[in-house]
Amino acid sequence: MTEPLIEPQHIQCENLDQMDQVWTRPETLIDRKLHYCPGCGHSVAHRLIMETIDELNIQETTIGVAPVGCSVFAYHYMDIDMQEAAHGRATAVATGIKRVLPDRIVFTYQGDGDLAAIGTAETIHTINRGENIVIIFVNNGIYGMTGGQMAPTTLPGFVTSTSPNGRDTHTMGYPLKMAEMISVLPGAYYVTRQAVHSAKSVRKAKKATLKAFQYQMDGKGGTSFVEIVSNCPSGWKMTPVESNQYLDDEIFDFYTLGDIKLPPKE
Amino acid sequence: MAKIKGHVTIRTENCKGCDLCVHECPQDSLQLSTALNTSGYPYAVLVNDTCTGCTNCALVCPEAVITVFREGKKKPIAILSHVTENITVDITS
């Protein structure tokens, strides 16, 4: 016999008006339901960018570039001027904007298929020119929007809809470590790999995002690159909690978190 | 040291029941509902009066539906209520 379900009741707080509000959603994050799957890291990454824009007070001067992939509708949630780029071309579009409006803050938001497969050339050359922009790279090791195909970043052995027996490196190549690759370019100013799967990692990722935008505003160096290793519960066929556990158990051994390149000390 | 007293409010209609906040809460204060919201998801509910206002749940919440409150360190110097006309208040200290 199953136990009857008891509906949990939200505890009410009588003196809420006397308490300090210590956290709420950023104002520039547009208040509408996100289209992402439950537990998706994209949503958190979006929020971190908008928190950053709020804190730096740069809504009026920031222009974002959305990618193709799950985050194709990023502009539905980010209350800033945005352009929607073709698949892989976000950094080229951002270059165009930054070159004619050098005093604006320009960033791209890209997934791994976008940045590390179809847009590899644009990514490398944009960074190699040291374009003073921020690249937010959300790496979840899979093509989420098209239904879970193998990505350039998919780990060896990982099963996807186009690597049904797991990624075989002999025929499908190896996962690309974009952050490490681009960190050797002189144009890369700040390169870091972060995650948003726990409160601790979110705090760190926020700091990194804030730094990246601050570096652009300071304008002393080149491109700031923030990789966010994220889950894809639907694509990975896991619950959100399982997928975040999988990040800890499997993914971060390969995609090591932390700063990869820091700006030169003055 | 006295425990910090916190509280969360949750916009349950936008919650997708991903369960991340429940797992992230160090006080085990949260739980998923058995009922579903109009989008068909269970939603997070504050079930234990143990919240410290640490914000962990809000930080991992993809939908940004959690607002966190914490008991202030400073007591209010005055509470104004039932104001019916324009008034001027000077805070001198």
Added chain:
Amino acid sequence: MSEKLLMKGNEALAEAAIRAGLKGYFGYPITPQSELLEYLSHHLNNRGGSFLQAESELAAINMVYGAAGAGVRTMTSTSSPGYSLMQEGVSYIACAEIPCLLVNVVRGGPGLGTIQPSQGDYFQAVKGGGHGDYKLIVLAPDSVQEMADFVYLGFDLADKYLMPVLILTDGALGQMMEPVTFPDYDVEKNKVDHSSWATTGKLTSRSQNVITSLHIEAEKMEDINIHLQKKYKTIQENEVRYEAINTEEADIIIVAFGLVARVAHKAMENANKKGLKVGMIRPITLFPFPTEILLTLSEKVDQFLVVEMNAGQMVEDVRLAVNGKIPVDFYGRMGGVIPQPSEIVDKLIQMDSSKTHSK
């Protein structure tokens, strides 16, 4: 400025672009348009704009998308294989309705082809070029002077209709030197306010500006298409440009554009000296195509001859315009070969005699 300068077509086009208020140029080297890129690399950064050599034509067109999306005058230039590579971006820009100037200094194809002049990209230019239903305004200069003039016209039309304008020229016009005069052009006076859509930073006084070509609901996407088609119809009604020569007394009308129009003009003169009655229509806008004048002339003349440096592309549009009323013949050379006036005269004589025989 009214002084006359001797310049290459590519350079005249580049100089005109700077004078027209060019703020962003993004391009990639390819023969026979590289002088354009080189000229702008020397001069644009010192004269109020930003020059960037991209890593590919694909990147270049997407940089154009970004910069033009920020509301400033932006252009790119390339040649046939490079223009093919740009088609992805052109389709996005056309759908997102962003004004910009594109230049294709056409060379012989298909494939890597040759670096000699050609008109083999006519279809690609006037039928859209990339995926989906869209058009560009296509301007076809026939001289170095027009290479310059059409830059101003191109930018103005792009700003007016919020779409890419393509200057379709070829390797010969790009490379040849001719005297050119740059008109007085007031950049400020011709500036169009794009603040309602351009991404320049969302001021608190307005809602966000988003540039996108993605509209996931079919009905919404159809609305976008209907809007675009309406715009193209307006352009068809208002922006047709062509040159008509000797059309009053003619029995045969040559239709030719760009470089070939110059050869055809010579052929027309030579044929008329031999007693033929030949006139000529030179389409200046390839889209919108000068359909009406061709239809009108089809009531008065006996035959059309379309001459092109391709296997016969514009001839299809001439036949559509004439709609079977009179014969439309074709003479073309391919692969980068420029037809000689004598070849065209021979063709005209053959056409004239076959008409006489049939009477």
